Amino acid sequence: MHAYPELLQLINTKIAETSFGSNPKELYDPITYMMSLGGKRLRPVLTLMAADLFGAQIHKSLDAALAIEVFHNFTLVHDDIMDNAPLRRGKETVFQKWSMPVAILSGDLMLIRSIDLLAKTESNQFAQLLAVFNDTAAKVCEGQQIDMNFESQLQVSHEQYIEMITLKTAVLLGASLEIGARVANASEEDAKNLYEFGKCIGIAFQIQDDMLDSFGQTAEVGKRIGGDIACNKKTLLLIELLASVHKDDATLLQSLLAETNEDVKIEGVLALYEKYQIKAFAESQKQQYLDRAFHHLQAVSVQADRKQVLISTAQDLMQRMN
Amino acid sequence: MHAYPELLQLINTKIAETSFGSNPKELYDPITYMMSLGGKRLRPVLTLMAADLFGAQIHKSLDAALAIEVFHNFTLVHDDIMDNAPLRRGKETVFQKWSMPVAILSGDLMLIRSIDLLAKTESNQFAQLLAVFNDTAAKVCEGQQIDMNFESQLQVSHEQYIEMITLKTAVLLGASLEIGARVANASEEDAKNLYEFGKCIGIAFQIQDDMLDSFGQTAEVGKRIGGDIACNKKTLLLIELLASVHKDDATLLQSLLAETNEDVKIEGVLALYEKYQIKAFAESQKQQYLDRAFHHLQAVSVQADRKQVLISTAQDLMQRMN
Numbered sequence: 001m002h003a004y005p006e007l008l009q010l011i012n013t014k015i016a017e018t019s020f021g022s023n024p025k026e027l028y029d030p031i032t033y034m035m036s037l038g039g040k041r042l043r044p045v046l047t048l049m050a051a052d053l054f055g056a057q058i059h060k061s062l063d064a065a066l067a068i069e070v071f072h073n074f075t076l077v078h079d080d081i082m083d084n085a086p087l088r089r090g091k092e093t094v095f096q097k098w099s100m101p102v103a104i105l106s107g108d109l110m111l112i113r114s115i116d117l118l119a120k121t122e123s124n125q126f127a128q129l130l131a132v133f134n135d136t137a138a139k140v141c142e143g144q145q146i147d148m149n150f151e152s153q154l155q156v157s158h159e160q161y162i163e164m165i166t167l168k169t170a171v172l173l174g175a176s177l178e179i180g181a182r183v184a185n186a187s188e189e190d191a192k193n194l195y196e197f198g199k200c201i202g203i204a205f206q207i208q209d210d211m212l213d214s215f216g217q218t219a220e221v222g223k224r225i226g227g228d229i230a231c232n233k234k235t236l237l238l239i240e241l242l243a244s245v246h247k248d249d250a251t252l253l254q255s256l257l258a259e260t261n262e263d264v265k266i267e268g269v270l271a272l273y274e275k276y277q278i279k280a281f282a283e284s285q286k287q288q289y290l291d292r293a294f295h296h297l298q299a300v301s302v303q304a305d306r307k308q309v310l311i312s313t314a315q316d317l318m319q320r321m322n
Numbered sequence: 323m324h325a326y327p328e329l330l331q332l333i334n335t336k337i338a339e340t341s342f343g344s345n346p347k348e349l350y351d352p353i354t355y356m357m358s359l360g361g362k363r364l365r366p367v368l369t370l371m372a373a374d375l376f377g378a379q380i381h382k383s384l385d386a387a388l389a390i391e392v393f394h395n396f397t398l399v400h401d402d403i404m405d406n407a408p409l410r411r412g413k414e415t416v417f418q419k420w421s422m423p424v425a426i427l428s429g430d431l432m433l434i435r436s437i438d439l440l441a442k443t444e445s446n447q448f449a450q451l452l453a454v455f456n457d458t459a460a461k462v463c464e465g466q467q468i469d470m471n472f473e474s475q476l477q478v479s480h481e482q483y484i485e486m487i488t489l490k491t492a493v494l495l496g497a498s499l500e501i502g503a504r505v506a507n508a509s510e511e512d513a514k515n516l517y518e519f520g521k522c523i524g525i526a527f528q529i530q531d532d533m534l535d536s537f538g539q540t541a542e543v544g545k546r547i548g549g550d551i552a553c554n555k556k557t558l559l560l561i562e563l564l565a566s567v568h569k570d571d572a573t574l575l576q577s578l579l580a581e582t583n584e585d586v587k588i589e590g591v592l593a594l595y596e597k598y599q600i601k602a603f604a605e606s607q608k609q610q611y612l613d614r615a616f617h618h619l620q621a622v623s624v625q626a627d628r629k630q631v632l633i634s635t636a637q638d639l640m641q642r643m644n
Contacts, residue, residue, distance in 0.1 A: 021460070027467040078430060082423035101404035101470060104426060108400060109463045111433055116456050119449065126449075127441065134438050138343070141431045145349040148423060 001309050002058065004316075007048045010058065011041045014066055020113050030094040030106040031113070034073050037089045042317075043176040044069040049313065050180025050194055053306055060122060061183040064129065067117035068176050071133075074110035075140055077103055082148065111137075125182045132182070132195075136175035143168025156234045158243065162203065170202025193296045200293035201314050207286040208318060210235040214270060215279055226266035232257055236285065237278050241269075244276050290318065323631050324380065326638075329370045332380065333363045336388055342435050352416040352428040353435070356395050359411045364639075365498040366391040371635065372502025372516055375628055382444060383505040386451065389439035390498050393455075396432035397462055399425055404470065433459075447504045454504070454517075458497035465490025478556045480565065484525065492524025515618045522615035523636050529608040530640060532557040536592060537601055548588035554579055558607065559600050563591075566598050612640065 015035050021028045044065035051061035079085075080093040081103050087093060095103035118133055119126070146164045150156050178195040186194070213228040214237055228235050245253050253272060259265040273279060293314065297307055342353045366387035373383035401407075402415040403425050409415060417425035440455055441448070468486045472478050500517040508516070535550040536559055550557050567575050575594060581587040595601060615636065619629055 021464075024464060024467045024471060026471060027464060078426055082426060102467075104400055104404060105463055105467055108430075108433065109460060111430065112456055112459045112463070115437055115452070116460075119452055119456070130437070130441055134434055134441070137434045138431060138438075141427050141434070142343075142346060142349060145346045145424075145427055148427075149346060149348060 001306055002048070002052055003309060004045060004313055007045045007052075007058070008041055010048065010062065011044045011065060011069065012038075014062055015069070018066065020070075020109070026098065026102055027106050027109060030077070030098055030102055031110055033097070034077055034094055034106075034110070035070070037091055039089060041069060043072050043172060046173060046176040046198060046310075046313070047180035047183075049310055050177040050186075051184040052180075053194075053300070053302055053310065054181060054184035054186045054190070056184030061180050063117050063120040064179050064183055065176075067114045067121075067133070068172070068179065070110050070117060071114040071137060072172065074107050074114060075144070077107035077110065079144060081107075082144070121183060123183055123185075125185070129179055129182055132175050132178055136171050139167045139171045143171075150234045153234075155242075156239055158236070158239055161234065161236055161239050165203055165206040166199065169206050170199045173202035173205075174199035187301070190300050190302075193299045196296040197293050197300075197310070200289045200296065201317065204286045204289040204293065205317055207236055207282055207289070210237055211279065211282050211286070214273060226262075226270070229266045229269045230262045236282055237273060238269075240281050241272055241276055241278055244278075245272065249275070286318075290314075323628055324370070324374055325631060326367060326635060329367045329374075329380070330363055332370065332384065333366045333387060333391065334360075336384055337391070340388065342392075342431070348420065348424055349428050349431060352399070352420055352424055353432055355419070356399055356416055356428075356432070357392070359413055361411060363391060365394050365494060368495065368498040368520060368632075368635070369502035369505075371632055372499040372508075373506040374502075375516075375622070375624055375632065376503060376506035376508045376512070378506030383502050385439050385442040386501050386505055387498075389436045389443075389455070390494070390501065392432050392439060393436040393459060394494065396429050396436060397466070399429040399432065401466060403429075404466070443505060445505055447507070451501055451504055454497050454500055458493050461489045461493045465493075472556045475556075477564075478561055480558070480561055483556065483558055483561050487525055487528040488521065491528050492521045495524035495527075496521035509623070512622050512624075515621045518618040519615050519622075519632070522611045522618065523639065526608045526611040526615065527639055529558055529604055529611070532559055533601065533604050533608070536595060548584075548592070551588045551591045552584045558604055559595060560591075562603050563594055563598055563600055566600075567594065571597075608640075612636075 018035075020031045020035070047061050047065035047068055048058050052058055076088060077094050080088055081095045081100055085093050086096045093103070094106060098106075115130075115133075118129060121129060123129055143164055143166070146160075147168055150160075150164065174195040175198070177198040178191050181191040181194045210228065213235070214226065216225060227233075229238070232238070241253065249272060252268070256265055256268040256272070259268065294311070297310060300307065337357050340357075342357070343350045369383050369387035369390055370380050374380055398410060399416045402410055403417045403422055407415050408418045415425070416428060420428075437452075437455075440451060443451060445451055465486055465488070468482075469490055472482075472486065496517040497520070499520040500513050503513040503516045532550065535557070536548065538547060549555075551560070554560070563575065571594065574590070578587055578590040578594070581590065616633070619632060622629065
């Protein structure tokens, strides 16, 4: 079994060696730029790990792994336009550095190139690979749209929130693993269990991300505490608070949501989170999805020691919290 | 052999029967809206005609035909954002009717769904089908980018112009035919000849489109004569005029390009088109590509009478000119 750093190195070398095209440069430069911004390359590494789990040669899953990373970066390029985001990984977004039309079009081409890469995969299960990939791609778009809808939606339920993060983030982690498993000719059941493992890890990770914003340490998070609170973002925490607040605190909460002084607002909402034990609630939710994830991993029919790399990777992901 | 109206009916029925998804509605309503705007459905009809040419059951190529129509409509949804276009086929564009983010995302999903549809095609040549489709999709994006580059580019050569319209428009007509041929298990040579036939027809059609703007009758064109001239659009006509104008007319042309009175500008440029016989030049260019198209069609190894539907379709396309 290969460890994370080694697999990350393989992915980064593969990206550096891959040409996405060159002419016209306004179309291809943004793709090269975006793909070289780095990051932890979690999704393609998971694909390689899944293939490795079933004893396949890692190189066999490298094109599929890159397909997923290119797809993921395509979603970032388009999301950054929709979110009007100036920065991505500390660098200018494609939309900001070039223009909106260039970001739309180079994103489109990244989606096309991701299918090209997937199609290069040698597999007698190619139809299934493509079905998983495309089905997941559609879900990611649905998740992004539901997330945008939340901004103007007055009430968001716990279930709607979980559905949104499942679609927007978690299914792609699941698909990264499933595709690696299928390239390695894993059984249908093993492939599906790995998908569920990745999906549940993704949900747990997203819940943790919400918690970090409110309960993390500024230095660890790398951004100011309370950013989500300041903009009334419908996180699991706020949704749960709105659902559990007593009548006598409801007016206070509404006035805090309308508060323009950010410090007052953040301090006030954090106090309500404390009073209603929102952190403990979120923690238990996160744990529930983690348990479910490990349950699915356990069901995969390979020796327990081969699963250690996936377990460590999941644990590392969850260790950003103090 | 089936005629155009019959095949068009098949496509429209197929579109009406196809669900692209439903939830969230902000994502799927624009797709249903866009796909129901109508039009001549030239590309999918060509796919069916190509399959029919080789005696395949037309229904076998229906998913692939729809894939191409959905792909084409995806490009329109995204192009309308980039061009800031309010209307498409007399109705509001997706971007105008919903929003820019919705148009980006529903366009992305159309691209994904077009691959889904292609994948439903029963074919032992699926890898080639996907390769042709994806290669063409990338070229269409390149053409759109080159077209956008032209706006700020001072000099555009004849060759650059032909390359742009080839990529942006013509290759998709070629691919529509090639894919139909491949679904029908045509030989490599026949598939390639049909591709070239479609591509050359596409180039001729685009040249004709440029001519219509300057030399058409308002009633036929459905829009005002000289729209391209008014906005200094780098059409084949203007490119040829700029290349052939004598020194003593060069200053006049430059002042016309800077002219703010549209009527003066259009009248002046039309007079120069007349003086330098630009219409005859464009007509001969168009004819050259038409000849090349029919040469490739002739080389296709099926009985001449089976090709009549494709010949009539091409001729009808060219008859919008008086």
